[in-house]
Amino acid sequence: MSKKRIVVALGGNALGNNAQEQLNLVKKTACTVVDLIEDGHDVIVGHGNGPQVGIINLALDEFATRSGTSCIPLPECGAMSQGYIGYHLQQAIYNELHSRSIPKNVVSLITQTIVDKDDDAFKNPTKPVGAFYTKEQAEALTQEKGDVFAEDAGRGYRRVVPSPPPQRIVEIDIIKELVDRGNIVISAGGGGIPVAKGKSGLSGVPAVIDKDKSCAILAASLKADVLLILTAVDFVYTDFNTENQKALTKISASEALQHRNSGHFAKGSMLPKIDACLDFLSKNPAGVAIITSLRNAKNALDGSVGTVIFNKMR
Numbered sequence: 001m002s003k004k005r006i007v008v009a010l011g012g013n014a015l016g017n018n019a020q021e022q023l024n025l026v027k028k029t030a031c032t033v034v035d036l037i038e039d040g041h042d043v044i045v046g047h048g049n050g051p052q053v054g055i056i057n058l059a060l061d062e063f064a065t066r067s068g069t070s071c072i073p074l075p076e077c078g079a080m081s082q083g084y085i086g087y088h089l090q091q092a093i094y095n096e097l098h099s100r101s102i103p104k105n106v107v108s109l110i111t112q113t114i115v116d117k118d119d120d121a122f123k124n125p126t127k128p129v130g131a132f133y134t135k136e137q138a139e140a141l142t143q144e145k146g147d148v149f150a151e152d153a154g155r156g157y158r159r160v161v162p163s164p165p166p167q168r169i170v171e172i173d174i175i176k177e178l179v180d181r182g183n184i185v186i187s188a189g190g191g192g193i194p195v196a197k198g199k200s201g202l203s204g205v206p207a208v209i210d211k212d213k214s215c216a217i218l219a220a221s222l223k224a225d226v227l228l229i230l231t232a233v234d235f236v237y238t239d240f241n242t243e244n245q246k247a248l249t250k251i252s253a254s255e256a257l258q259h260r261n262s263g264h265f266a267k268g269s270m271l272p273k274i275d276a277c278l279d280f281l282s283k284n285p286a287g288v289a290i291i292t293s294l295r296n297a298k299n300a301l302d303g304s305v306g307t308v309i310f311n312k313m314r
Contacts, residue, residue, distance in 0.1 A: 003040045004226055004301070005179070007219035008033060009212050009276070010047040011231040014294050015085060017051045017131070022088055030092035032230075032297045037184065038100060039298070044179055044222060045089065046215040049081040049190030053208060054130020054159060056080050061145075074161065075193050075204025082110050082189035089186050097184075106184040111171050113192025113214055115164040117205050127163030127208045128268055132156035153269040162207040166191060166214045170202070172221045179222060188214045212276035220283035227280045227289045228300065229273050234293045236274070236307040238264045248307045253281045256309050277309050285311045 014029045016022040036043050053074070060072040086108025093106045125148050133141065138149035138157035149157045169175070169192060178185050191209025195202040212229055219227040235247035238259055248259070256274055265271040270291075277289035292306025300306035 003042070005042040005044075005222060005224045006036060006226045006228055006301075007044045007046060007215055007222065007224045008036070008297070009215035009227070009229045010045065010294075011229070012048050012051060014230060015047060015052070018055075019084070022052075022085070026088045026092040027096075029089070029294065030096040032294055033093055033184075034096040034100060034102065035298045036301075037097070037104060038102060042179055042182070043184055044175070044218065044224070045093075045184070045186045046188040046211055046218060047085055047089065047186070047190070048211040049078065049085060050127070050129050050158075050208070051131065052081040052085060053077050053190060058130060073204065074206040074208070075195070078190050078193045078208065079110055082108070082193070086110075086186050086189055093184060093186075104182065104184055106186070107178065108186035108189070109171055109175065111169060111175075111187045111189060111192040112195045112202065113166045113188065113209050113217075114168045114170060114202070115166060115194045115196055115205060115207065115209065117196035119164040121164040122162045122205075122207065125160040125162045126150070126267070127161050127210065128152045128158035129161055129208055130159050132158055150268075153266045163210055164194065164205075164207055166194075166209050166217050169214065169218055169221060170195065172218070175218070176222055188218050210272045210276070212273050213279065216276040216280040216283075219280050219287070223284065225287060226301070227277060227287065228297060229276065229289070229291045230294045230297055231270075231273065231291060232293065234296055234305055236265075236270060236291050240264070240266070240270070250303060250308045250310070253278055253309055253311050281309065281311050287311075 016025045057077040064071045090106045090108045147159045150160045152158045191211040191214040194205050194207040196205050238246045289309040290300045292300040296305045
């Protein structure tokens, strides 16, 4: 297989829901990433932070209430989540590289992503963060704190916050320079810290960006050959969780768009992944987008598993 530049977007199943669980899970994640590196590919890693940023925000809010100090804004919570997830990932990848005697450097970058502070998304929070709650727990928290909750793909209720579309990754030039020199870069964690341009420069805004959409921009900006989105399932399905469920294998972007517009993909689950793939392919027509599970990442590159999306069928 020829050498490829691959942006890997890690889903929450690769990270876990707390620090100890994450520390254990990222060892498996690192094996998958290093398998790709060992095959000669350039790999850039992006990751989500939905559970982590919500937990950090909740914990700091509770501390502020008890101590009488100011609450920590959501952008700062996003930066904290990038730091600790990035630390776990780069350590696990470093250890796996070292165990295989692969002389590569790995680094995580605190990444900012530009959004439009006047985007309508700020009026309609949709991005799930933090833990899952029952309907009754969510209603109680809404009354107590004023937070907004929504059902998340049938798995329970989660707090939702604004999720404006990403426009540009601020640190893209240094990311490219590091990748061009053969380094493994972890960036755009949690979609990047949302920042907006103002008269005095950049400043953080209270939101969380969808990591798959930011990874699509990252992949297009780096002229990646592959956007590889890793999630909990081996394939994308139409009529998911019904008796008519059907796995999608190799499909064109136009077919993916048709399935999308027919309502086959859930808003809190597969829809943003499909949108990210279509966005990447629109910016990089020669590229390939793949959605599959963490365990099948390597096999998905040769098309033997996973949903592979092209601009034109091959």
